[in-house]
Amino acid sequence: MEPGTARIAVDLLGGDDAPAVVVDGALRAMRADPDLHLLLVGPAEVADELIAALDPAQRARITVRPVRVAVGMADHPMAARAQSTVRAAVTAVHDGTADALVSAGATGATVTAAVLGLGRWPEIRQPALVATLPAVAGPVVLLDVGGSLEPRPATLARHAVLGAAYAAVAHSIAAPRVGLLSVGTEAGKGDRVRRATDPLLAVEPLPGGARYVGLVEGYDVTLGARVDVVVTDGFTGNVLLKAIEGAYAMAGGPPAEGGAPRAAALLGVAGTVVVCHGSARADDVASGIALAAHLWRRRAIDLVSALLDAATNRTDRSTDTEVRTS
Amino acid sequence: MEPGTARIAVDLLGGDDAPAVVVDGALRAMRADPDLHLLLVGPAEVADELIAALDPAQRARITVRPVRVAVGMADHPMAARAQSTVRAAVTAVHDGTADALVSAGATGATVTAAVLGLGRWPEIRQPALVATLPAVAGPVVLLDVGGSLEPRPATLARHAVLGAAYAAVAHSIAAPRVGLLSVGTEAGKGDRVRRATDPLLAVEPLPGGARYVGLVEGYDVTLGARVDVVVTDGFTGNVLLKAIEGAYAMAGGPPAEGGAPRAAALLGVAGTVVVCHGSARADDVASGIALAAHLWRRRAIDLVSALLDAATNRTDRSTDTEVRTS
Known part of the structure; x- marks a missing residue:
């Protein structure tokens, strides 16, 4: 602590x-x-x-x-x-x-x-709820889990920035790997929103040394081996989180390393x-x-805000992490 | 067998x-x-x-x-x-x-x-992939898990009919309880597609003595206490299924009663x-x-087809389950 x-x-x-x-x-x-x-x-x-x-x-x-x-x-x-x-x-x-x-x-x-x-x-435009799953390979940051049910691609891209900043600040993850949740990992897999967001994320400047690894799948949320930050819409994130919680309840409780998050932060x-x-x-x-x-x-929220400013202004302010007075 | x-x-x-x-x-x-x-x-x-x-x-x-x-x-x-x-x-x-x-x-x-x-x-219009999760309270039929990534409300309503028929025919579930997956159980919860589908399902004639129980949540997919058939779009169903699979892998394997499905049927x-x-x-x-x-x-596929015909013709043919020659 x-x-x-x-x-x-x-x-x-x-x-x-x-x-x-x-x-x-x-x-x-x-x-x-x-x-x-x-x-x-x-x-x-x-x-x-x-x-x-x-x-x-x-x-x-x-x-x-x-x-x-x-x-x-x-x-x-x-x-x-x-x-x-x-x-x-x-x-x-x-x-x-x-x-x-x-x-x-x-x-x-x-x-x-x-x-x-x-x-x-x-x-x-739309705040995101971010939850952290304690996977074996380390924490997996999942967002959104309920704030934006029908985000536009630009909102998902913005949430990727928030998630990368949160992983770096709240969980001290160096150079977070960011993925977009879809039904397969090959480019082009997914619905219209995913297909439109994937190319946006490929060129989005991400803070904290983060890099976009492309499409990821449901496994990656629970296993966490391939990715540190999983970006999705709030509808999918919400039902996913509750299904995972139910699965661990079925399995007699969460594993020693792992489990479902108990709270989410608003970004x-x-x-x-x-x-x-x-x-x-x-x-x-x-x-x-x-x-x-x-x-x-x-001071995670202020630091995330500062990283977001730096990323969206596209200026090199990544070391400027002083507290924003908002 | x-x-x-x-x-x-x-x-x-x-x-x-x-x-x-x-x-x-x-x-x-x-x-x-x-x-x-x-x-x-x-x-x-x-x-x-x-x-x-x-x-x-x-x-x-x-x-x-x-x-x-x-x-x-x-x-x-x-x-x-x-x-x-x-x-x-x-x-x-x-x-x-x-x-x-x-x-x-x-x-x-x-x-x-x-x-x-x-x-x-x-x-x-769009075939559905249907998977069955072996929950403690009995099998839970989940559809779609990958066929229709962006279904219209009418397609989701049609899939509810397919799921109810499949639960009755393939799993001998009497009077299946059918739910629509969303982010909460109160009416009005969910994105536009869910809000448009919920009232359709409330009046949709369902086969096999099935009844619509309203909105259900992620927990209900894995725990199965409230519902026998869970209707969702193929995007959500696919990522959900893979996340559940990952959760059971994390928990050291599926529980004795329960787990993730290993195959899906095309309806x-x-x-x-x-x-x-x-x-x-x-x-x-x-x-x-x-x-x-x-x-x-x-002869499950032919029986599901016959039940679908009966439901969509809105005639009382619910006992007419002879094999359709398709």
């Missing part, structure tokens, strides 16, 4: 089994990371329950941003109430009260709240945002909080 | 590791199934090698259709030479010399050869056609041959 305080806003009402699994996950994260501070965003009584389970020293690392359930909202579904908590968590990141936020609420609502509250990077907005999926368990929420802290400590 | 002779044409040159793995797979299939007859389609010397490994009684169940490598073709890549063997195998099914064919050659070439040589069913052409993927091992080829024999013994 990198040193340094990380202040993470946690959406207490996000997720199918919120608030119970979120409280449990937050407790695990607090115990695992002595430099972690949490900003609990949600009903005061839920925050109080979590605080009651901590010792006094740990309590000093907790802040609460109460979100009152509006009159008449108490009967609304959890999902509707959670939208106000995720918005409040975004505000906390925007106003600097928190360094990053984690939500297991509806991904679409979180992405929308983040875009509206934090702003998109100027080069980004393309000016702030550190991590989403867990709706059916997240406490361990998943704890992993999401740990990922948010890791990304913040590395 | 069902009783009855099954005469399966085997493309000796199809597959990345042909002819070695095809010969090996064919030998395994011969030993496992005493009523299996094979028509070996390919170079005579490859067929001779296979025959030499059999005892005299087994040799009586082998026929050879030699395909000479044309002058100047010997230096061509295996894939180019295999196209003439898969076409010869299709011809053998068309002229009644074989009951079904199996190829591990390029899927696109096999589908094209089958469409040209056997003919599409009249209701079918929509007038004949029994099974494809293995290019990287098929001998066991996969043997499984493909066993699947072809199973489908033939059940």
Whole structure:
């Protein structure tokens, strides 16, 4: 674990089994990371329950941003109430009260709240959700896993830049190999979007010393031997990730080296945002909080943004990785 | 195993590791199934090698259709030479010399050869490749896994009919539950094609007592608890299947109950056609041959065609499952 305080806003009402699994996950994260501070965003009584389970020293690392359930909202579904908590968590990141936020609420609502509250990077039309699979040969970065369901080829090419930068910054992968997911590896394999994107990627300047290796297949997402970054549309990435998760559940749990990711990072907005999926368990929420802290400590989002600027301006600024004030 | 002779044409040159793995797979299939007859389609010397490994009684169940490598073709890549063997195998099914064919050659070439040589069913615009995953809760039929990369909503709806019929006929699933793969289960989740297909499926008459259960997710493909038939486009199905295969390889092999399919059946052409993927091992080829024999013994393709006719004519012929002469 990198040193340094990380202040993470946690959406207490996000997720199918919120608030119970979120409280449990937050407790695990607090115990695992002595430099972690949490900003609990949600009903005061839920925050109080979590605080009651901590010792006094740990309590000093907790802040609460109460979100009152509006009159008449108490009967609304959890999902509707959670939208106000995720918005409040975004505000906390925007106003600097928190360094990053984690939500297991509806991904679409979180992405929308983040875009509206934090702003998109100027080069980004559609932010991408990026997940990392721990394959035997090393981490495999997969994007998009849900943000852009029907990206244009230019968006996929932009996501390749984001993925390469993320692999270099978040996972310290030197000279990442970037592939475009398709139904075969020979040039020309795939649907129209893939056939149009492949030649774009062949000439796209990629940051971090990354290089485009061409089309890759489903195997490469799970085995990771051929590629470090796999680019796909959010529809395919989302169903792929859930099918892999199901396969590991079928196989009696993920292998010692490997498995399915438990959280995804949002790339393309000016702030550190991590989403867990709706059916997240406490361990998943704890992993999401740990990922948010890791990304913040590395200033990963700002560095990815700087690498993207350098790549899209096509100037040689690849060593200019100072923090962007966005 | 069902009783009855099954005469399966085997493309000796199809597959990345042909002819070695095809010969090996064919030998395994011969030993496992005493009523299996094979028509070996390919170079005579490859067929001779296979025959030499059999005892005299087994040799009586082998026929050879030699395909000479044309002058100047010997230096061509295996894939180019295999196209003439898969076409010869299709011809053998068309002229009644074989009951079904199996190829591990390029899927696109096999589908094209089958469409040209056997003919599409009249209701079918795009044939579908259907794979069956052995989930804990029972088999899960997934289609398409490579035939139609960019289907229209009407094609996906037609594939739902094919999948329901196949589940009923090939796997004896009573009243199959049919789902449309998407990124969430709530109505409205997904890209444009999914959003347009969902309402079509809600009113589509499905055969075999099948019913449409709505949108399903990646988990449902591997776990199978919610659904028996999963409908998707060929791009998503193909990458999904390969990612699942990779996940089981990562997990040290498929679970006792479960795993990835080793072969896929082509639905929509007038004949029994099974494809293995290019990287098929001998066991996969043997499984493909066993699947072809199973489908033939059940007259599955003709029964699926009859159920499709009944569903698309929207007349109550659901009990009329006599063999169609196509």
